[in-house]
Amino acid sequence: MAADASTAPNMSSAPNSGRASSLQRLARRRSTIAVLMTTPLLVVLIGLVAYPAGYGIYLSTLNRRMTGFMEGEWLPTGLGNFEILLESETFWAVAWQSCIFAITAVILKALVGFWLAHMLHHIPSKGQRKWRGMLLIPWVIPPALSTLGWWWMFDPAYSSINWLFQVVGIPAVPWLGEKWWARLSIIIVNVWYGAPFFMIMYLAALKSVPEQLYEAAAIDGATSWQRLRYVTLPMMANIISITVLFSLIVTFANYDIVRVLTNGGPRDLTHVFASYAFQVGILSGNIPRGAAVSLFMFPILAICAFFVLRGVTRRNKEQM
Amino acid sequence: MTEIKRRTLLRSGAGVAAAGILSAPMVHAQGTGGTLRCGFWDHWVPNGNVIMRQLCAEWGQANRVDVQMDTVTSNGNQILLTINAQAQSRTGYDLMSFPAWEPSNHQRMLEPVDDVMRNLTQKYGAVNSAAEYLGKPAGTWVAIPAVAGTQLKPSCVRFDLLQQHAGIDIRAMWPARGERGATADQWNWETFARAAEACHRAGFSFGLPMGSFTDAVDWVGALFNSYGAFMMDDKGAITVRNNAKLRAAVEMCARISRFLPNDVWAWDDGGNNRALISGRSALIFNPPSAWAVAKRDAPQVAENCWTVPMPAGPEGSFAAYLPYFWGIWNFSRSKGAAKAFLEWLSDRAQAERQTNGSNGYDIPPFASMADFKVWETEGPPVGTVYNYPVRAHHNAKTSIAMAPAPAAMAVQMYNQGLNTKLVARIVQGGESVDQALGWVERELNTIRRGG
Structure with missing residues (x-):
């Protein structure tokens, strides 16, 4: 029994x-x-996730001196910090920049990761391991350190990249001093750091696609594009969705790259939620408003998570 | 014969032990005065920490207090994170180093030190106005202006380049003795702007950062103060509209910015140092740390450096000032010892040792201490940092950017670099002065709401 x-x-x-x-x-x-x-x-989840999150929500409802709840003019008491942020030009610029940064970086990471995974997948298994190890290096170096390395390459006065440009006659680029170059710089570093994660996830997914499906497609006369479009991508859809969601959360919450490379400059045009929250909360001594800034990430990510996970659930049901 | 029972024996033993404990002195590792836990700023000049440890040990031995000293770095804002964590948890050091704006940020958590400041001012005269603005936010001293870590940011000039390209003999203007040169009155922002243009054309642009780090905000703040240009008054009222002084300061700063390297908008606090040490720049605003590194790494540059006050504006000369404070948490259980220790640390003899130990970097808050020998003897060239502290013949005041706005709001204006962004919007962003002033007014309104 x-x-x-x-x-x-x-x-x-x-x-x-x-x-x-x-x-x-x-x-x-x-x-x-x-x-x-x-x-x-x-205990770990409550102590390190639920409690800090709850405390963060509580802090965001307080006034600067943390002596009472923050009053609003058109929002109820306790939501005054959110009201002020919604009316702040700089905050909207930060929100806009966060979206540009996160969406662009995640798309590029997904594309680069997908391409790398395909390349690796087609390397004979004997040589694959060392390539896999080498390509994972950016992801295993602590980002604060690797970003410092990038900062030296972008450094306004002594950029090594600019030095190489000058050797071949290309004019120097103000990597961190001009709006769009600075935005591009932080995206480049984020993609360099995050693409190996996509690569390894996609590689695992590629290896799990049954070989018979490709054989059947070949018998039907499918081109390589058709094999990718109608076999590989549908079989990887769930992994792609989950990886994108995970990366979106991490990229939205990114702090160290912006902090080390640009500190939000020039003119606050590269700030993301986390770096701006630190500037407002810790540096400027307005912890409740800083907490309110960081909490703005939550609804955006919740909406993304809802749609991505709904897609995953639907596909699972279709396959059953 | 009385029988000794087990319970009686235990009771007697406990009584003897209790009597012994109650009558015994509080014995600690080093003495009988208890323990004093100190979190001092981790000095950039390596010897600065050595001197501070010596001072801690000396005072601890003399007063039989176990003085435990940690150094907390400001790299990565670690010191700010530590201060905030201790304020939130109400536990930690007894006394700490507090960066410029932190005494007002945490004034409700700090032990008032009016008594210490009264003793010190009786001995050494008044504290400079910027330190008083930061350390005495509501009429009460909440922290003591520190010697270690406090810096000024005067002009560090390549006198050879300035002479060659702008025709200014800066050493004649500001000699290494207690008097002004014959041409010192010409050292104003107009002269400075012309020199900036001349040096820029010669390929030795002034290395003035324009980002949101302290070096940038401080020099622009000193320029604004020398024009009497304030964005917010001491009552918290916004004073941007129809403010001719502010407009004049903004226009002068924008004019100078056009002759700077095109990447100054992204410089951090090391950008100006690197510009000087590399030999690419004819002038920066910085403490002598840049010159000290040049002495080690580029002696040919250091030999041609000369420190002089910042240029004067219509309202006088202002010296960019960035102090540290020593504050005592109100949850400390050794407040008396902490006060006695900090008063001793601020005394002239100990202040001079701190300044000497930092090769002249540390600035005491009292004008009466501007005569330490170290500033006369440091070199090469000898006398190069003579004019680093604010001396009587400079006719200058210390400046803290965003003053006289209430500290609670000024700290937000300062850390968000509103003054440099205002200029950046005009020079880099292509906005008109009116558009940029409109933007800063809206930002100030956002800061003002909610205190």
């Missing part, structure tokens, strides 16, 4: 089990064991 659905298998002898105390029975229940086993994780 199979073990009871609600209790762990009884290892003790049958005559003793009848005398077990209620405490022992409780300890033997599967649900009790499950709770005990997940308690460390729950």
Whole structure:
């Protein structure tokens, strides 16, 4: 007979089990064991995720001195910081820049990662490992360090990239000093850092596509583009969605690249939510307003997550 | 014979132990005065920390207090994060170094130190006005202006280049002695702008940052102050509209900015140092740290450097000032010891040791301490940093950007670099002066709402 659905298998002898105390029975229940086993994780989640998030929401409702709730003119008391931000020109510029940065960087990372994964997939397995290792290097270096390396290459006065440009007669580029170049610079660094993650995820997905599907497509006379469009992409759709969602969350919340490369400049045109929240909250001593800035990411990411996960669920249902 | 029972023995033993503990002195590792935990700013000049450790040990031994000293770096704003974390958790050091705006940010959490400041001002005279503005936000001193870490940002000039390309003999203007040169009155922003243009054309542009880091905000703030140009008054009222002084300052700053390297908008606090040390720039605004690095890495540059006050404007000469403070948390259990220690650290003898230990970098808050020998003897060339501290013959005041706005708002204006962004919008963004002033007015309204 199979073990009871609600209790762990009884290892003790049958005559003793009848005398077990209620405490022992409780300890033997599967649900009790499950709770005990997940308690460390729950403690970590509550302590390091739920509590800081709740405290952040609470802080965002306070006034600058944190002596009471922040009053609003057209929003209720407690939402005054959000009202001020919604009316702030700089905040909207930050929101716009965050979207430009995150969306562009994620699209480029996905494309570069996809291309790299395909290249790797077609390398014989003997040489694949070392290429895979080399291509993962940007992702395993701590981003604050690698960004510092990039900063030296972009450095306004001593850019090594500009030095190379001058060697071949190309005029120097103000990488961090001009609006669009500065935006491009932080996107380049983010793509360099994040593309290997996409590559490794897509490579795993490519390896899981059954070879018979390609053989069947070849028999039907499918071109390589058609194989990609009608076999590879549908089979990878869920992985692509999840990877994009994960990367979107991480990229939206990016702080170190902007902080090290541009500090939000020139003229606040490269600030993202996290760097602006730090400037307003910690540097300027307005912690509640800084918390409000960082919380603006939440609804944007929640909407993205809703649509992406809904797509994943739908595809799963179709495949069942 | 009385029988000694187990309970009686235990009771007696406990009594003896309790009596011993209660009557014994509070014995700590080093003395009997308890422990004092200090978080001092991690000095850029390596010897600065060594001197501070020596001072901690000396005072600790003399007063039988176990002085524990940590250094907290300002790299990555670690010191700000530490201050905020300790303020939120109400636990941590007894006393800390606080960057310029932090005393007013945390004034409710800091132990008032009016008594210490009263003693110090009786001995050494008044503290400079910028330190008082930052350390005494609501009529009460909440932190003591520190020696270690406090800096001024005067002009560090390549006298050879300025002579060659702009025809200015800066050493004759500001000699290394307590008097002004015959032409010192000509050292104003108009002269400065003409020199900036001449040096720019010669390929030695002045290295003046225009981003949102402190070096940029401080020099532009000093220029604004020398024009009497304030964006917000001491009551918190916005004073941007129809402000002729502000417009004049903005126009002068925009004029100078057009003769700077085209990437100054992205410079951090090291950009100007690098410009000087590389030999590409004829002038920067900086403490002598840039010159000190040049002495090590590019001696031919250092030999031609000369520190002089910032140029004067219509309202006088202002010296960009960025102080540190020493503050005592109100949750400290050693407030008395902390006050005694900080007063001792601020005394002339200890202040001079800190300044000497930092090769003249550290600036004491008292004008009466502007005569330390180190500024006369440092070189080459000898006397190069004589005019680093504000001396009487400079006729200058210390300047903190965004003053006299209430500190709670000024700190936000300062950290968001509103003055440099205002100029950047005109010079880099192509906006008119009126458009840029309209933008800054809207930003100030946002800052003012909610305090």
